[in-house]
Amino acid sequence: MTPTITAFESSPDRGRGLARDMRVRWALEEVGQPYEVRLVSFEEMKQAVHLALHPFGQIPTYEEGDLALFESGAIVLHIAERHAGLLPVDADARARAIMWMFAALSTVEPPIVDREMAGYAERDKAWYAERLPILDGRVRGRLGQLSRRLGEAEWLDGGFSAGDLLMVTVLRRLETSGLLEEYPNLAAFIARGEARPAYRRAFAAQLAVFTAASGG
Amino acid sequence: MTPTITAFESSPDRGRGLARDMRVRWALEEVGQPYEVRLVSFEEMKQAVHLALHPFGQIPTYEEGDLALFESGAIVLHIAERHAGLLPVDADARARAIMWMFAALSTVEPPIVDREMAGYAERDKAWYAERLPILDGRVRGRLGQLSRRLGEAEWLDGGFSAGDLLMVTVLRRLETSGLLEEYPNLAAFIARGEARPAYRRAFAAQLAVFTAASGG
Known part of the structure; x- marks a missing residue:
């Protein structure tokens, strides 16, 4: 059964692939699962039909037969459990790959989102100049720890997994x-991810949505 | 094999069970798995021995034979996958329970932690009085959405699961x-969790650590 995901009708990142549908597209491309996309507007995301699917009014969602999911992490894990290629077969290695999925979303992403949100919501506030270095410091704290753990390895734990993807x-x-330029091994890690054929197909697909929407 | 977790030697919450080892203790109690606890000081958490186990220098960790995990969400999921009682058997219901685990940690917890951190780090700043309502607003946004989804149900999706636990x-x-008083169904949801015998055993165990450490 072909799953259907939702994505922004008009992505605020202007096709840079930073919206959370990118994670799901990439995972589906890695495992070779075709999918359909239903685009939603910001207005539709706040309406009852979408809220029935996603109580927090966001994208992406994932529908496959009777199953409806939200939360990009849960969707990627669901895909990884149903197809080979995103989780190791060895039980301990599999548990560690899932650990890195949670680490990406629960430990590394929050200070990054915080910094981003302050850039939108607080840039014109008197305190922004004093807060930004605090926010940068929190992000650097996590990047430094991640950089030290990754070291010269290609991926976070053995072969490429859903943990690396997230x-x-x-x-x-x-x-x-x-900030990334301060951590060359993290920049190289990102570049390795972006070089994967599945990543490139997913990126092109989300960019095509933006290009079409902007009449480009 | 009896797993070993780490917890704060001296919990900053003074035994209120808000540290993340509580999640793992509760999960272990729900499935009836005995465990051992190694207490770590704040100084030890920043040293090489602990960082080898947890690159972000936090608690809890989980060791079981050759497997070592960090991230409370990943540890709870690992426990839930290895024992009956925390995830439904039906595949779709299982995927939805895992979705709620990610929702708790990726969508609901970040604005709550933000608000908490500002209370520690920014309380003496000139901008705190103006920022607090913004932070409260973000938390209320998530609580309102969660409250509407939960409605009059006992748990988030059918029977009690690891998603409810988190x-x-x-x-x-x-x-x-x-803030919780504004959402009576969420307050009742929390109370149902806290009334579970497994929760109470886990709570008593973490409180005993604080009581012993404070010479009480």
């Missing part, structure tokens, strides 16, 4: 921050 | 905020 998408949110 | 522990962080 971590790359989380780190990409910093691409214009100037 | 959501209860996340919401408990707001217990002194005054």
Whole structure:
């Protein structure tokens, strides 16, 4: 059965692949599962039909027969459990790959989102100049710890997994921050993710939505 | 094999069960798995031995034979996959329970932690009085959405699951905020979690650590 995901009708990142549908598209491409996309507007995301599918009014969602899911992490894990290629077969290695999925979303992403949100919501506030270094410091704290753990390894734990996939998408949110340049091994890790054919197919698919919407 | 978890030697919450080892203790109690606890000081958490186990220098960790995990969400999921009682058997219901685990940690917890951190780090700043309503607003946004989804149901999706377990522990962080009182069904949801015998055993175990450490 072909699953259907939702994505922004008009992505606020202008096709840079930073919206959370990118994670799900990439996972589906890695395992070779075709999918359909239903685009939703910001207005539709707040309406009852979408809220029945996603109580927090966001994208992506995932529908497959009677199953409806939200939360990009849960959707990627569901895909990884149903297809080979995103989780190791060895039980301990599999548990560690899932650990990195949670680490990406629960430990690394929150300070990155915080910094991003302050850039939108607090840039014109008197305190922004004093808060930004605090926010940068929190992000650097996590990046430094992650960088030390990754070291010279190619991926976070053995071969490429859903943990790497989520971590790359989380780190990409910093691409214009100037912070990643301080951690060359993390920048190289992101580049390895972006070089994967499945990543490139997913990126092209989400960019095509933006290009079409903007009449480009 | 008896797993070993780590917990704070001296919990900053003074035994209120808000540290993340509580989630793992509760999960282990729900499935009837005995466990051992190794207490770590704040100084030890930043040293190489602990960082080898947890690259982000936090608790809890989980060791079982050759497997070592960090991230409370990943540990709870690992326990739930290895024992009956925390995930439904039906595949779709299981995927939805895992979805609620991610929702608790990725969507509901971040604005709660933000608000909490500002209370520690920014209380003496000139901007705190203006920022607090913004932070409260973000928390209320999530609580309102969660409250509408839960409605009059007992748990988030059918029977009690690891998703409810994590959501209860996340919401408990707001217990002194005054915000939960605005959502009676969420307050009742938390109370149902706290009334479970497994929760009470886990709570007593973490409180005993604080009581012993404080010479009480």
